[in-house]
Amino acid sequence: MTQNRVVNDFSITVGTANGSGSSTANNTLLRALFKMGIPVSGKNLFPSNIQGLPTWYTIRVSGDGFTARREEQEIVVAMNPGSFMQDLESVMPGGAFFYPDDIKLTINRDDISVYPMPVKQLVRADTEIPSNLRDLVANMVYVGVLAQMIGIDQEKIEMALKFHFKNKERPVSMNMRMVAAGAEWAAANLTKSDPFILEPLDKTGGLIMTDGNTAAAIGAIYGGVQFAAWYPITPASSLAEALNEYLPQLRKTEDGKNTFAVIQAEDELAAIGMCVGAGWSGLRAITSTSGPGMSLMTEYAGLAYFAEVPIVIWDIQRMGPSTGLPTRTSQGDLSFVANMGHGDIESLILLPGSINECFEFGWQAFDIAERVQAPVYVLSDLDFGMNQWMTEPFEYPDAPMDRGKVLWEEDLDKIGANWGRYKDVDGDGIPYRTFPGNKHPLSAYFSRGTGHTPEARYSEEPDVWIANMARLKKKYQTAKGYLPKAVIDQVDDANFGMIAYGSTDPAIGEARLKLERDHNLKSNYLRLRAIPFTDEVRQFIEDHERVYVIDQTRDGQLKRLLTAEYPELATRLVAIAYNDGLPPTARWIRTAILEQEEK
Amino acid sequence: MAETLPMAGRAAAQVNKAGLSKNDYRGNPTTLCQGCGHNSISNQIIAACYEANVVPEKVVKFSGIGCSSKSPTYFLNRSFGFNSLHGRMPSLATGALFGDHHLKGLGISGDGDSASIGMGQFKHAMRRNVNMVYIVENNGVYGLTKGQFSATADKGLELKKQGVNMYLPVDICMEALASRATFVARLFAGNAKQTKEVLKAALAHNGIAVLDIISPCVTFNNLESSYYSYSFGKEKEGPLHDISFHQASEGPQSTITYVPPKPEIKLEADMIDGEIREVALHDGSTIILKALEKDYDPTSRFEAMRILEESAANNWLVTGLLYVAPKVASLTDVHNLVETPLNRLGEKDLRPARETIKTINDLMF
Numbered sequence: 001m002t003q004n005r006v007v008n009d010f011s012i013t014v015g016t017a018n019g020s021g022s023s024t025a026n027n028t029l030l031r032a033l034f035k036m037g038i039p040v041s042g043k044n045l046f047p048s049n050i051q052g053l054p055t056w057y058t059i060r061v062s063g064d065g066f067t068a069r070r071e072e073q074e075i076v077v078a079m080n081p082g083s084f085m086q087d088l089e090s091v092m093p094g095g096a097f098f099y100p101d102d103i104k105l106t107i108n109r110d111d112i113s114v115y116p117m118p119v120k121q122l123v124r125a126d127t128e129i130p131s132n133l134r135d136l137v138a139n140m141v142y143v144g145v146l147a148q149m150i151g152i153d154q155e156k157i158e159m160a161l162k163f164h165f166k167n168k169e170r171p172v173s174m175n176m177r178m179v180a181a182g183a184e185w186a187a188a189n190l191t192k193s194d195p196f197i198l199e200p201l202d203k204t205g206g207l208i209m210t211d212g213n214t215a216a217a218i219g220a221i222y223g224g225v226q227f228a229a230w231y232p233i234t235p236a237s238s239l240a241e242a243l244n245e246y247l248p249q250l251r252k253t254e255d256g257k258n259t260f261a262v263i264q265a266e267d268e269l270a271a272i273g274m275c276v277g278a279g280w281s282g283l284r285a286i287t288s289t290s291g292p293g294m295s296l297m298t299e300y301a302g303l304a305y306f307a308e309v310p311i312v313i314w315d316i317q318r319m320g321p322s323t324g325l326p327t328r329t330s331q332g333d334l335s336f337v338a339n340m341g342h343g344d345i346e347s348l349i350l351l352p353g354s355i356n357e358c359f360e361f362g363w364q365a366f367d368i369a370e371r372v373q374a375p376v377y378v379l380s381d382l383d384f385g386m387n388q389w390m391t392e393p394f395e396y397p398d399a400p401m402d403r404g405k406v407l408w409e410e411d412l413d414k415i416g417a418n419w420g421r422y423k424d425v426d427g428d429g430i431p432y433r434t435f436p437g438n439k440h441p442l443s444a445y446f447s448r449g450t451g452h453t454p455e456a457r458y459s460e461e462p463d464v465w466i467a468n469m470a471r472l473k474k475k476y477q478t479a480k481g482y483l484p485k486a487v488i489d490q491v492d493d494a495n496f497g498m499i500a501y502g503s504t505d506p507a508i509g510e511a512r513l514k515l516e517r518d519h520n521l522k523s524n525y526l527r528l529r530a531i532p533f534t535d536e537v538r539q540f541i542e543d544h545e546r547v548y549v550i551d552q553t554r555d556g557q558l559k560r561l562l563t564a565e566y567p568e569l570a571t572r573l574v575a576i577a578y579n580d581g582l583p584p585t586a587r588w589i590r591t592a593i594l595e596q597e598e599k
Numbered sequence: 600m601a602e603t604l605p606m607a608g609r610a611a612a613q614v615n616k617a618g619l620s621k622n623d624y625r626g627n628p629t630t631l632c633q634g635c636g637h638n639s640i641s642n643q644i645i646a647a648c649y650e651a652n653v654v655p656e657k658v659v660k661f662s663g664i665g666c667s668s669k670s671p672t673y674f675l676n677r678s679f680g681f682n683s684l685h686g687r688m689p690s691l692a693t694g695a696l697f698g699d700h701h702l703k704g705l706g707i708s709g710d711g712d713s714a715s716i717g718m719g720q721f722k723h724a725m726r727r728n729v730n731m732v733y734i735v736e737n738n739g740v741y742g743l744t745k746g747q748f749s750a751t752a753d754k755g756l757e758l759k760k761q762g763v764n765m766y767l768p769v770d771i772c773m774e775a776l777a778s779r780a781t782f783v784a785r786l787f788a789g790n791a792k793q794t795k796e797v798l799k800a801a802l803a804h805n806g807i808a809v810l811d812i813i814s815p816c817v818t819f820n821n822l823e824s825s826y827y828s829y830s831f832g833k834e835k836e837g838p839l840h841d842i843s844f845h846q847a848s849e850g851p852q853s854t855i856t857y858v859p860p861k862p863e864i865k866l867e868a869d870m871i872d873g874e875i876r877e878v879a880l881h882d883g884s885t886i887i888l889k890a891l892e893k894d895y896d897p898t899s900r901f902e903a904m905r906i907l908e909e910s911a912a913n914n915w916l917v918t919g920l921l922y923v924a925p926k927v928a929s930l931t932d933v934h935n936l937v938e939t940p941l942n943r944l945g946e947k948d949l950r951p952a953r954e955t956i957k958t959i960n961d962l963m964f
Contacts, residue, residue, distance in 0.1 A: 031964055163964050208963035218959060224949030226941050227697050229690075246959070250951040257937040259948050261697050265690065266723040273683070273690025273720070280681060280691075281659075281698025282942030284949070299684055307681075393960040396953050401946045435942045436659045436679040437699030444656065446672055448682040458672070 006195045008038050008063035010074035012150075014142065015087040017080045019051030024164055024175070025139035026057035030388055031160035032152050033061060034209055037201040041067035041506075042388050043583055048234070048326045054083035063201060067389065068507035069583040074196055075150070077142045079119075081105070096149070096194035098142060113194040115186075117145050122181045129174060140175045144182020149190060151198045154179060208393050212358040212384030213288075215394070216314055217242030219362015220286050221250050222397055227278035227285040228262045229271040231293060234326050235382035236316040239288040240264075268293035272300040272313070279304070279311040280447060282406070282435030284366045288314040290382075291333055292323065294340070301375055302341025303449045305472075308422070308431070310369035310404070314378045316385040319581045328581025329382035331502055331552040337377050338531060338561060344469060346476050349531040350378045350484065351501040355391035357529070358384060363397050364484070370404035372479045373430060381552075383503040383583040405432040412440040421445040421456040422468065429475030476532060483530035486537055494524040495597070497544035499537070501528040501558065503583065504550055510586035511593070521597060523548075528558075533565050541569045548593055550576040552584060616652040624649050626673040631666055636788035636814030636829075637736045641673040643791055644705070647798035648675065651846060653703075658802075659695060660705050663688040663717060666743050667709035667736035667814075678705070686717025689724035692731055693930065699940035700931035703802060704731025711741050714750040714769040725778035728806040730929040732798070733780075735771050735809070736788075738816035739827040746819035753826050758819065771811040772921055773907050776900055782808035783903060783922040787832040788815065790918060797920060799844035805881040806929040813916060832916055839895045839906070839919030840876075840888040847883030880925050888920065897923050 012029070016022035023044070030042040041060050047053035060070055078087035078099040085105065091097050093111040101116035119141045123134045147154055157179055158172070165171040217239050220228075225247075230240035243262055251259050265271035271287045278285035289297065294315050304311055317333045319325035339345050348368065350361045361378050369376040405426075412419060412434070419442060422431045431454075434443040445456040452468065453459045500508055505527060515521040526540045541547050541562070549559035556575025563570040576592045578584070614620050624645045629638050648655070660680035662668035668688070671680045683691040692704045713721045713735050724733065739752040748756065748764045751771065756764040775783045782804045786794045794812065801808035813832055815821050821828045878886045878897060888897060896902050903922040910917040937944070 034964070160964075208960050210963040214963075222950055222956070224946065226944070226949065227694060229694065250955060250959075251949070253937055253948075256935075258935050259937055259941065259944055261931075261934045261936065261941075263693070263727075266719055269687060270690035270693075270720055270723065273687045274694030276683075277681070277691035277694025278697050279694075281695040283694075283698055285694065300687065303684055393963075394956060396956045397950065401950065434679075435698055436695065436702055437656075437940050437942060438679075439656050441656070441677055444677050444679045446660075446680040446682065449684065450682070 004195050005197050006074070007197050007199050008061055008201065010196045011058055011060050011070045011072060012075040012077070012146070013056055013058040013073045013087075013090070014077040015054060015056050015080050015083045016139070017051070017082060018047055018049050018053045018055040020079070020139070021136035022055070022057065022079065022139045024136070025143050026059070027388065028157060028160040028164060029143055029146065029152070030059055031163065031209065032156040033059070033198065034204050034390060035156040035159055036153055036198065037204050038063065038198060039065040039067065039203050039390060041069075041390070043069050043383070044387060045582065046327050054080055061198065063203070065203060066506065066510045066586070068510050069585050071585050071587055075146075075194075077146070078103070079139070079142065094194070096196060098145060115145070115149070115190055117141060117182070118185065122185060123178065126177055126181065133174070137175055137178045140178035141182040144179035145186040145190070147179060148183040148186035149192055150196055153200070154183065204390060206393070207390045209388055209390055210355060211238065211386055211388055212352070212355050212380050213239035213316065213386065214242045215355045215358035215391070216288070216362045216378070216380065218246055218394065219359035220312070220366070221246055223363030223366040224284050224401055225286050225366065226260050226283040227275065228260070229265045229274035229285075229287055231265050231268045231271045231289065233290050233293050235318055235386045236288045236290045236293070236314065238386065239314055239316065268296035269300070272297040272311070275311045276300050276304050276309050279309045279369070280307070281437070284312075284370070286312045286314065288316065290316050290318045291320040294333060294337065298340055302343065302345060304375045305341060305345050305347075306449055307447045308373040308433075309375070310366075310373050311375050312365040312369050312378065313375055314380060317379060317381040319579070325581045327382070329503070329552065329583055330579055330581065331379070331381060331504075332554075332557070332579060333379060334551070334553070335557040335560060337379065340377070346532065348372060348374055348376045348479055348483070350376060351529050351531070352378065352380055352384065353487070353502055353505045353527050353529065355384065355389045356394065359394045361484075367399070367402040368479070368482050371402050371430070371482050372475060373404060373433065374475070374479070379502065381503050405430060407432050407434050407443070409438060409440045409443070412438070412442050417442060420454045422452060422471070423454040424471050424474070428478040429471045429473075430478060480532055480534050483532070483534065485534055486529055486540070487527045488536065488540060489525045491522050491524060494522045494544070496521075496523055497540060497547040498523050498525045498550060499528060499540070499547055499558070499562070500525075500550040504552060507584040507586045507589055508550060511589035514586060514590055515593065519594065521593070531561070533562070537562070538566055538569070541566060541572055545572060546574060547572050548574050548576045548596070550589060552579045553577050554579050615649055617654050619649070619655075621645065621649050623677060624655060624675055626671075626676045629673045630669065632818050634817040635666070636738065636812070636816070637667055637670050638673070639788045639791060640734065640736055640794065640812055640814060641670050643795045643798055644674045647795045647802065650795070651799045651802055651844070653802060657702055658705050659702050660707070661688050661692040661695070661731070662707045663709070663712035665709040665712045665741070667707050668712060670736070671707050675705075686712055686715070687720055688712065689717065689720035689729065689733075693724060693727065693729050696730055696931060697934075698942040700730070700936055701940060704729065706731050706733045708733065708735050710735060710737045710739060710749040710751040710771070714771060714774070718769075718774070722774060722778040725775055725780040725807055725809070727930045728781055728927055730806055730931060732801040732808045732810065735811050736814040737771060737811055737827070738814050738820055739768070739825065740816050740820035742816050742819055752820075756825060770907060770911065771809070773904065775809040775811070776903055776907075776922060780809045780922070781806040781924040781927045782920075784808070784810050784920045785918050786810055786812045787836045787916060787918050788812050789829055789832045790836060790838070793838060793842060793918060796842045796844045799846075800842075800880070800884070800886045800920070803844070803846070803880045803882055803884045804923070804925065805932075806927055826914070826916065835914070835916045837915055837917050839917060839921070842889075842920060843887045845885040845887055878923055878925060886920065886923070895919075897921060
């Protein structure tokens with residue numbers, strides 16, 4: 001054992017071949033550490049492939065509670081001969097390198113601790129494991145070896161496996177035997193020569209662990225989702241799949257009937273078309289997709305805006321343009337979604353900045369959509385959507401549902417012939433609507449994507465067109481009052497401001513602390529939660545000489561939007577933009593800001 | 600110029616069993632060309648709904664984009680309607696009919712809207728058995744953009760600005776059958792009575808009813824040689840059967856008064872003249888088919904495909920109910936919905952109880 005121990009502050013990266021069954025082992029590691037009370041985060045850096053290509057899972061252990069990805073890898077487990085040399089190269093000097101001893105490649109580094117593991121031998125020694133499962137459970141050997149070498153509680157590993165296999169006895173015990181075999185072998189045969197060690201903490205009590213797509217789906221269920229249509233696409237599929245998993249548990253009537261419907265559509269054109277139909281007929285409708293699907297949905301998005309149909313669209317962003325990097329994260333859809341459709345369109349966008357906010361916006365999005373009678377876009381991303389995160393437990397909605405301005409038979413009895421679908425009765429730009437099935441003879445109206453009067457009749461009159469577009473603009477202004485405000489973290493004597501949104505938040509939090517600690521640079525931070533920009537955004541920019549606008553794009557899309565909104569403040573804005581498909585690190589943000597500050 | 604649609608049987612004060620007069624089924628004046636086949640279809644929709652005692656508030660109209668898709672404003676003003684996007688009407692209707700699953704969809708599309716840009720959605724609405732009447736007002740040409748070939752235009756058709764059509768036509772009925780539509784008919788807009796009777800049956804059918812109605816475009820595709828012209832239809836139409844629709848609520852069946860035009864088509868030798876077939880629909884109503892020259896079994900998809908092949912090979916316009924499968928569950932049936940329309944459910948039905956949140960959090964590891 002070395003004298004300088006590094007406790008609860010390092011990264012573990014496991015390199016495997018895609019499809020080799022390592023996700024069970026990696027999630028088990030993550031969850032076991034979480035149950036030991038140590039703050040962790042896990043990122044699956046995977047290829048667009050089912051089997052064979054290299055894939056990495058990186059776990060950050062941080063007693064200080066940092067959850068952003070780190071670029072440095074202290075512990076590397078190289079299970080894949082195909083990426084072996086690359087993995088070996090990636091270990092930090094002084095780090096630890098674990099690998100199966102049947103990989104006969106030359107280890108050309110003497111600045112790290114090297115631990116070969118007899119993986120195949122240990123698996124074969126367990127004669128009860130069927131041959132077709134050997135490769136899958138082989139991954140548990142490295143879990144066991146790591147357990148012994150860095151100090152993971154085997155009881156916590158068993159808890160994680162029980163969760164993973166939903167308490168099924170056989171797979172749990174089979175996997176646990178491999179963990180035990182790995183740990184026993186390591187105890188007898190390896191001598192620890194690296195400094196990395198875990199010690200139990202009490203920093204995860206009361207937290208839950210889940211992914212953003214599951215959180216969004218469960219949030220939508222608490223928001224009373226009634227209709228969902230979707231088409232499979234990475235990284236959004238798991239959102240709709242979570243609806244399919246949790247809706248039957250939460251939303252069946254006592255006699256087993258459904259208060260919801262979920263349809264896997266033939267494509268994204270149809271998925272959003274179904275949602276627009278459902279939203280128009282009075283249902284809380286949701287679809288979820290990613291960039292390529294958003295492109296296809298654009299046509300119906302424009303109709304929903306113009307015909308004023310509430311729908312909720314989750315865009316789990318991945319790297320574009322085009323098919324891009326389908327399994328890598330990005331924030332590149334922002335400018336596209338901000339005006340999604342042809343003609344003059346302004347979109348309502350929610351920007352969750354944590355897994356818990358994915359849940360919260362999951363239900364709030366419906367209230368906003370129905371109140372404003374417009375599509376509401378929620379921009380999450382692959383990093384939130386598909387990775388496991390520690391988060392505060394979901395909180396039951398703290399407000400009743402807002403179904404917006406709806407007229408039923410008894411309302412029409414009172415209003416009578418004065419009703420008009422697009423009449424601005426209240427002066428807020430938001431009209432009243434009725435739903436099919438309303439039995440009142442005056443309830444019906446005819447919706448269209450063409451020009452229409454306040455009474456919903458076809459019109460090509462210039463004045464009618466101008467008036468309707470002006471009302472839509474007014475409605476957009478009204479909508480600001482229903483959107484979540486930005487979250488602002490202010491300190492005394494800040495040197496500059498930062499504006500960002502979404503999954504860059506953990507890296508920004510860490511960068512701010514380290515900029516202050518190491519460089520005495522203090523910052524105020526505004527985390528945007530919605531577009532259109534609300535008044536506090538302008539105030540924040542006005543309050544700072546320099547505002548760094550951070551996003552995961554090539555072009556600094558958020559800065560461009562802010563520049564267009566506040567041209568007179570544009571010189572204060574500096575884009576910190578970078579987009580390589582990997583979750584952002586604090587180092588990137590810190591380095592980029594230091595470069596600017598030294599100018 | 601606006602043309603007000605003529606109404607059959609204008610007796611002003613007359614009401615049907617729903618207590619409604621014909622006026623209650625009317626729409627706005629048409630803005631299509633005078634003599635357009637689509638106008639006669641609108642008229643037959645009004646007549647069929649009136650005669651079948653349909654409550655307009657129980658029908659939801661849908662359309663895509665094109666001349667045909669403009670027509671839903673020309674009938675049933677008391678029904679909700681949505682003029683959606685080009686080729687995307689089926690998806691919108693699919694979602695909208697979940698709002699209240701007791702409603703009936705009535706979609707109007709065209710050959711461009713369904714057989715070209717909307718082919719994918721058209722076929723998927725079939726396989727899902729969406730509970731709607733899906734009318735394709737088929738004239739083989741794009742009218743609203745001034746006379747381009749559509750996907751149903753015959754190969755070799757010559758049009759003024761377009762030259763000669765080089766590609767083979769799509770057969771709407773064949774596509775519907777291949778996609779497992781549960782009710783498929785081919786009709787001719789010039790044959791008002793048959794259109795009306797099939798419409799009534801289609802409205803009573805539980806699931807999707809595709810009516811491919813040959814509806815001549817008097818402006819761009821009405822040359823005698825064209826399959827989609829009035830003269831071709833009038834000369835070459837061969838109804839499979841004398842069809843009438845009998846509602847369960849009407850009491851004993853009345854005699855059929857419909858006399859079809861004399862068919863030009865000579866089918867095969869072993870014809871059984873005058874055979875009567877009845878098909879019972881889910882709501883207790885009956886379609887009565889009196890075969891004209893040969894018995895035809897409309898419950899056989901194979902027979903339907905065979906007669907389509909045969910008529911295509913011989914350039915016949917065979918009309919009538921080609922296929923019906925009355926007992927297939929519709930889309931909303933298979934979703935096992937609560938009886939109350941989903942759009943009338945409130946917060947207590949839709950938001951899980953407060954105590955469930957703990958259970959859910961406990962599931963998140």
